[in-house]
Amino acid sequence: MKSVHTSVREQFSQHAEYYAQSSAHAQGDTLDVILEFADPKGMEQTLDIATGTGFTAFALAPKVSHVVATDLTPQMVSKASELAREQTIDNVTFTVAAAESLPFASASFDLVTCRLAPHHFQDVPKFLSEVHRILRTDGLFCLVDSVSPESEKLIAWQNRVEKLRDNSHVYGYPPSQWNKMITGSGFEIEGTAHTRNAQMSFLWWVRPQQNPPEVVQEIRDAFAQLHPDDAKKYYTVEPAGDDFYFSWPMYAVKAKRSTPAS
Numbered sequence: 001m002k003s004v005h006t007s008v009r010e011q012f013s014q015h016a017e018y019y020a021q022s023s024a025h026a027q028g029d030t031l032d033v034i035l036e037f038a039d040p041k042g043m044e045q046t047l048d049i050a051t052g053t054g055f056t057a058f059a060l061a062p063k064v065s066h067v068v069a070t071d072l073t074p075q076m077v078s079k080a081s082e083l084a085r086e087q088t089i090d091n092v093t094f095t096v097a098a099a100e101s102l103p104f105a106s107a108s109f110d111l112v113t114c115r116l117a118p119h120h121f122q123d124v125p126k127f128l129s130e131v132h133r134i135l136r137t138d139g140l141f142c143l144v145d146s147v148s149p150e151s152e153k154l155i156a157w158q159n160r161v162e163k164l165r166d167n168s169h170v171y172g173y174p175p176s177q178w179n180k181m182i183t184g185s186g187f188e189i190e191g192t193a194h195t196r197n198a199q200m201s202f203l204w205w206v207r208p209q210q211n212p213p214e215v216v217q218e219i220r221d222a223f224a225q226l227h228p229d230d231a232k233k234y235y236t237v238e239p240a241g242d243d244f245y246f247s248w249p250m251y252a253v254k255a256k257r258s259t260p261a262s
């Protein structure tokens, strides 16, 4: 069986151009909340994990001393460095690296960010233990990711639908599980926020160019089978002719490294 890292690289290597132009990733509540939680003072050595084409790293760059931007997919990293050159951003450097194995010395960063990516990670506890290792004592970790509602039924539903559409999806945890994993990894949670991404067209999101019609239909059927109250409350589903619009719930966490750096 293909490893998760291979699936991620296969998926994202095709989408570097698309991500670079995606307004959904370039801006929005998930970026605003991470900047608000990070609240940089100007001197921070910062690491942005799974940077994609660099939107979070570029938004932080003018507010901190230096950003190291990492990603598992080399094509994402080269697109991000091309964009940094074009935008003459000179305090961001790039490294290809897995979130679960960060090639940095212990206690070497003041701030770590990670936005819209851990649902693709093979091993979230390992990722959290790496973030803990490379942060200085009292360093800050700011995370935003898509999450499942706190319901066994909807956790299973959402992860099945996401995986059908994109095989590199691993798992969207509910917020309670994130809190447990983050505190269990030696962090103290200082703030949380619930938000969501912008409404998306189903026909755009489902990637009909990539997914065969029977898979698109299976996902459409799954949405149709949702209880109408769940569809409205958790996924903001709004019919629009042959299409419909919806969003995913997102969860943001600001956490301090609470145990001393070794």
Ligand SMILES: C[S@@+](CC[C@H](N)C(=O)[O-])C[C@H]1O[C@@H](n2cnc3c(N)ncnc32)[C@H](O)[C@@H]1O
Binding pocket: 008, 009, 012, 025, 026, 049, 050, 051, 052, 053, 054, 055, 056, 057, 070, 071, 072, 073, 076, 097, 098, 099, 100, 114, 115, 116, 117, 120, 121, 122
């Ligand atoms: C939606 S994009 C990230 C968006 C970006 N953080 C931003 O703020 O615009 C998800 C990224 O996660 C990366 N990724 C997935 N699994 C990874 C892993 N285990 N380690 C590092 N990067 C990973 C993918 O290569 C992809 O570039």
